[in-house]
């Protein structure tokens with residue numbers, strides 16, 4: 001009886017370890033940059049290490065304000081009809097995305113660091 005218990009515990013431990021390892025690979029990948037796409041096209045790429053607020057305005061009046069703070073990204077403001085993107089909260093790792101369906105806007109985290117370009121200096125960083 002005791003030996004069976006030991007085996008059971010060992011199996012459970014191994015399973016937990018395996019799950020942990022998988023979650024580290026798929027969910028825990030360190031993110032380095034924020035990538036925003038509109039209707040499948042990349043419109044913004046910013047380092048996650050730099051705090052800032054990035055308004056994304058579209059021709060039809062759609063506005064999303066993406067905020068980077070404390071190594072996390074979140075939707076600070078949006079004038080979409082459902083507001084779901086704001087409620088998705090903060091995200092820090094590369095496996096998650098914030099989606100604003102009404103605006104066809106997707107915020108993703110990428111593990112690739114950004115090569116700073118001069119044109120990026122125009123953006124307001126608070």
Ligand SMILES: [Zn+2]
Nearest residue numbers: 078080085100
């Ligand atoms: Zn939205």
